[in-house]
Amino acid sequence: MTQRDEFYGIIVPEFNDRMVERKLVTDGIDYLQDCIVEYEEMIEAGKKARIVFQEIAQRTQKNLEEHISNLVTLALKAVSPEFPNFIAEMVVKRNQLECNFWFETKGKRVPVMYSSGGGPKDITSFALIVSYWSLGNNRATIILDEPFRNVSPDLQGNVGDMLRMICDELNLQLIVVSHADTINESADREFSVNLIDEVSEVTC
Secondary structure: OOHHHHHHHHHHHHHHHHHHHHHHHHHHHHHHHHHHHHHHHHHHHHHHHHHHHHHHHHHHHHHHHHHHHHHHHHHHHHHOOOOOEEEEEEEEEOOEEEEEEEEEEOOEEEEHHHOOOHHHHHHHHHHHHHHHHHHOOOOOEEEEEOOOOOOOHHHHHHHHHHHHHHHHHHOOEEEEEOOOHHHHOOOOOOOEEEEEOOEEEEEO
16 A cells, blocks of 8 residues: 555545534534524514504403493493493503593593492492493393492482393393382382291282
């Protein structure tokens, strides 16, 4: 074997090994670059999806605010045009979504909680129950116990009309316990419960 053959016998295999190693490294770099591109595309898609979700959430929140505000205001105005408008306002506090309730009269807002007069509060409480019920696939019956005890007697007849309107509009059945005859007169059926000799007697 000549020196030349011996030289090529050492150099060529080493060169081939280096070429194989280089190709492995190059292939690895190409793979990593492809992964980086793919991850960047995923991050960008995630950002776009987040924007879409935020827009959907904001629209849903706005629709919910309007749904609740309109239904409660409708109930209030059906009882008395003098009653205030109702505003539901959703806000984020401490990373939690909260809902503020307002009475609004001539552009001035007062928190429902701190407003005077129990009548509007009773109507609002009832209408919020109906609003919640209307948002889901719930059973079409709601039971209320003396829900309008703070409404003045001269407006209780209007309360009965409001109940009838909401029941007809939403195909809702109400079972109401009340001592107000003017409210009871709007019922499809009225049951009277009287205590006789310490026994409750029901008549219709």
